[in-house]
Amino acid sequence: MTDATQYEWDSAIDGEEGGGFTLLAPGEYSFEVTEFTRGTSTAKQAPMAKYRLRVFDDAAQTSVLECIILHSSFAWKITEFFVAIGQMKSSAEKEFKPNWDCVGAQGRVRIKVEPWTRDDGEVVQTNKVERFLAPVDLDGIDFA
Numbered sequence: 001m002t003d004a005t006q007y008e009w010d011s012a013i014d015g016e017e018g019g020g021f022t023l024l025a026p027g028e029y030s031f032e033v034t035e036f037t038r039g040t041s042t043a044k045q046a047p048m049a050k051y052r053l054r055v056f057d058d059a060a061q062t063s064v065l066e067c068i069i070l071h072s073s074f075a076w077k078i079t080e081f082f083v084a085i086g087q088m089k090s091s092a093e094k095e096f097k098p099n100w101d102c103v104g105a106q107g108r109v110r111i112k113v114e115p116w117t118r119d120d121g122e123v124v125q126t127n128k129v130e131r132f133l134a135p136v137d138l139d140g141i142d143f144a
Contacts (some may be wrong), residue, residue, distance in 0.1 A: 026130075028111075029109055029110075030055070031055045032054045033104065050066075051065070066129050080133075085107040086135060110133060111128070114127075
């Protein structure tokens, strides 16, 4: 995998560099947080964490944008995300102060496929996060 390059306003752009989009089949995949930006949700007028995730398995990979709104109605999603990357031990943890800028963190995710309508009206399919998955605790399991 090659690293992405940030362009400047006067940069020359190589049209073959993009590599296209890979649609993953629904299922469970590994992910890595590759980018974090702060934003604001227009629906809730609340702060929003925007994460670019590299979602992958042995056969393929793609990039998925996931937005997490910092609002009590999304506490379940915040909890799922931070449990998945190992910052939070479990959803039963009483109080937790997340490190939102967690680029490089890894975990597991369940991906689904959803239709998406482009600006020109064309309907295409895209990958979306269905759930962030808690790490599997293999301690104490007898594989005999």
